[in-house]
Amino acid sequence: MPLRLPAAYLILTALLWIKMALLRYFTFGEIAWRHVGADAAAAAVLTSLLALLLPGRGRGVACWLLDALVSTVLFAATLYFAHFGSMPTYTALLELHQVPQVQASVQSTMDPLYYLFFADLPVWVAAGFILRKLPIMRDASMAYGRWVAAIALVACAGIVAGGVRQGLGIDNELAAADSEGFLGYQVIAAIKADRESRQASAADLAQTVSEVEALQASFPYRKSASAGSAPAHFGEAAGSNLIVLQLEAFQNFPLHLKVGGQEVTPVLNELADESYYFPRVYQQIGQGNTSDAEFMANTSIYPTAKIAMSTGYGDRALPSLPRLLQQDGYKAFTFHVNDVKFWDRNRLYPALNFDRYFDKPNFVNDRFNEFGASDEELYRFGLEEMAKTSAAGTPFYAQFVTASSHFPFKVPKDRQRLQVPESLEGTQLGDYLIAANYTDYAIGQLIEGLKKEGLWDRTTLAVYGDHYGLQPDDNDPAWVGKELGIKYDSRVSRLNIPFIVHTPGQSGGQRVEQVGGQLDMMPTIANLLGKKPRDAGIVAFGQDLLNIDRNVVGSRYYLPTGSFFNDEVLYVPGTGFDDGTAVSLDTMEPVKDLSPYRSDYDYIMKLMGLSDRYVRLLPKR
Structure with missing residues (x-):
């Protein structure tokens, strides 16, 4: 079954890409097709890393977990944007423990459509039971799949890196997130935070x-x-x-x-x-x-x-x-x-x-x-x-x-x-x-x-x-x-x-x-x-x-x-x-x-x- 890994890889990539496009719709009110290539590249980077780093026996569960994790993050980002009007960065995760204190406020901004991020997860569960009854891929198919993943990772990482370099010149957070996608925006935020930290450590308070x-x-x-x-x-x-x-x-x-x-x-x-x-x-x-x-x-x-x-x-x-x-x-x-x-x-x-x-x-x-x-x-x-x-x-x-x-x-x-x-x-x-x-x-x-x-x-x-x-x-x-x-x-x-x-x-x-x-x-x-x-x-x-x-x-x-x-x-x-x-x-x-x-x-x-x-x-x- 030499095509099982590439097929799963492509399906998961497509699903993550669709969910990132859905985030654009919920936050910006439209899907700007001129920018969705950044989302596709980011999704491919994630799934390529999954294919390269994990063994065949655990890859099915890992696919489901990655999909669940990304879905949860995008759901939280959408809810955050609806409540605060800002695109969250990874640092906002430090404040998640505050949510129970304002539960009524958060619930009032909830749109049932936000649960579309999780619509495919039951399918993964069903697929997991089916695949458990099928034989594990042969080494040859594993090697083939990893070559596919490696090539995709190199290509897509280059696209993401190019977008990040462009996004670093945009001070407007919403414009940067729109241009480079949610994951690219997180990379931009991390790079800028590191720059600011190094500049501050080299500076003097009196100066x-x-x-x-x-x-x-x-x-x-x-x-x-x-x-x-x-x-x-x-x-x-x-x-x-x-x-x-x-x-x-x-x-x-x-x-x-x-x-x-x-x-x-x-x-x-x-x-x-x-x-x-x-x-x-x-x-x-x-x-x-x-x-x-x-x-x-x-x-x-x-x-x-x-x-x-x-x-x-x-x-x-x-x-x-x-x-x-x-x-x-x-x-x-x-x-x-x-x-x-x-x-x-x-x-x-x-x-x-x-x-x-x-x-x-x-x-x-x-x-x-x-x-x-x-x-x-x-x-x-x-x-x-x-x-x-x-x-x-x-x-x-x-x-x-x-x-x-x-x-x-x-x-x-x-x-x-x-x-x-x-x-x-x-x-x-x-x-x-x-x-x-x-x-x-x-x-x-x-x-x-x-x-x-x-x-x-x-x-x-x-x-x-x-x-x-x-x-x-x-x-x-x-x-x-x-x-x-x-x-x-x-x-x-x-x-x-x-x-x-x-x-x-x-x-x-x-x-x-x-x-x-x-x-x-x-x-x-x-x-x-x-x-x-x-x-x-x-x-x-x-x-x-x-x-x-x-x-x-x-x-x-x-x-x-x-x-x-x-x-x-x-x-x-x-x-x-x-x-x-x-x-x-x-x-x-x-x-x-x-x-x-x-x-x-x-x-x-x-x-x-x-x-x-x-x-x-x-x-x-």
Whole structure:
């Protein structure tokens, strides 16, 4: 039976090729035939290695196992893309243990068609029983088959290597995955990670800091001011306590929005009107999602987007807002109703130097959602701890990470306070507005509690969203805009998050239209508290939004690497700069002339590269 090995080899290759094409369809919405040759070559490399390395007796089981393994990986990649909008690399496997914590969220993005990846596996099982009754191939057929596999491996490896060399020049992760295929993209990611590691190991921290300062000095961030003068608003809240609320999945559009004549966020509306309100701030999180938002807001360092920063850099002594305030005797606490091990926060919080964290066991579980306790319970417990610390005469920094507005936005009936129109009932948009309204209500309860405890007039309160909430595949922008009577763009509006800072005694608000990102939050808060990060040896990759008149904000996870927001546009690259796209932040219409934005692109790519090198070089604790 001289043809059994080549036939099995070709069948398995074809099956893997089809599954990789299926991944393209699920992720990119089409099968780009000009690129599927890369998938065919990658499939042939895998099956050729199988034929060359394994003996004949175990090859049947090995074929089934390889098919099952590849099917599982492609299934997971498809589900990951559906949930996060990004193509996963091999490093995402390090975060698979987080999935049970957000099981309801993941299940809600599941499409039954994804199980097509496993449709052929029963056939392999049946074939295995049949082949067990047939004689093993003779040595001659084995030798013949291995020659076929060896020739295919050499040819296809050359094709894959050529594609990888081309893909290494593409910074846009989605474009690279589309061009070189899923497996080729993994090879590209590994090569780039190795390059970056070697470059960082050969670099010097002091030299890197000098390069960062020189690069930032080349960009016209600063407003004109007389030499030696203090920054605007510097020290307005000096000596006050600091509370930072990181709101789960909270976009900016619900603020000042009415639905059926009801304000969706009456508490935040009033707070924004009496505070510094930054309506043009955008998320910049990486693979760590909510935990990356905490990382950025406390460090002003870019996430690498290759691994959750809590996982990859939780062993560092991170320059941070807690360390900055602890120089003045502050105690720093953080509160979250989930298990502290979720997203490796048990490593992140010591890295940021929080004095103490309070997680799930500290709260009464009122079974609000899959995380357990509600925002009301989060604030109730936190208020007790803050009051005790203040009574001891110690200023504090308290960070609260909320969870009541977590996807899929299901608020218990007895906690719902907003009645959405009939057209929104049962929709994700309607559920989202109800969840945003509850989150807003709980903030009101916290503010009332601060006033009763005599803390309100001695506290700076900062509020921001960690990332978007509405899933783009489930909420057509035109429909959202029509239902709410607003302009809504699938990227600009979706990635736009609120940022509000209220200082003690502040009554007259200031709407600050400066574009910013999560990197800019720590420098802005520090300025109001009378602290200069640079004087404390902290390198901030963001800017104080109260003291700049131009900005550029990089993003590279929910948008591909090379994307940025500046004061005019959201720019997203293609395979390079010239084939990218831009949309106006004001009109949300496409911008055709990209030439004015080339310098911003070059700048932000250099800045993000330096940020990656900087965080790699930070000392371990």
